[in-house]
Amino acid sequence: MDKHEFYEKVYKIVATIPEGKVMTYGLIGFILGSRYYARRVGKALSNAHGRGLPCHRVVNSKGELAPAHVFGGKGKQYRLLKEEGVFFKPNGCVDLKRSLWRPWEI
């Protein structure tokens, strides 16, 4: 799989995440072939500025949000997700049990 192709697939998947749902880096990587692609997914998103992708709907495996500097604001990602109806745990992490999007389980 070419890296460009890989990136495009990442963008495509991210673009399909509905409001109020999130996906994890590892999950996206797994769909594309291996859980070890998780880091490349992160790179793809960091390179995806200006594409209009809902990259705030992608979180790590624990439900933690991306570091603040990525979106250029402390509670930026948190507020966006909250507005969309994503469930949060008291500790500020996404409640993956409720808000993780599993396309194959619909």
Place this chain on the structure above:
DNA sequence: GCGCTGACAAAAA
């Protein structure tokens, strides 16, 4: 070409 870093994650301790 080499070594380090990172929007990661599972397993081990």
Place this chain on the structure above:
DNA sequence: TTTTTTGCCAGCG
């Protein structure tokens, strides 16, 4: 439970 180890690989200096 949290921390460490290990695996993977694209970018960058």
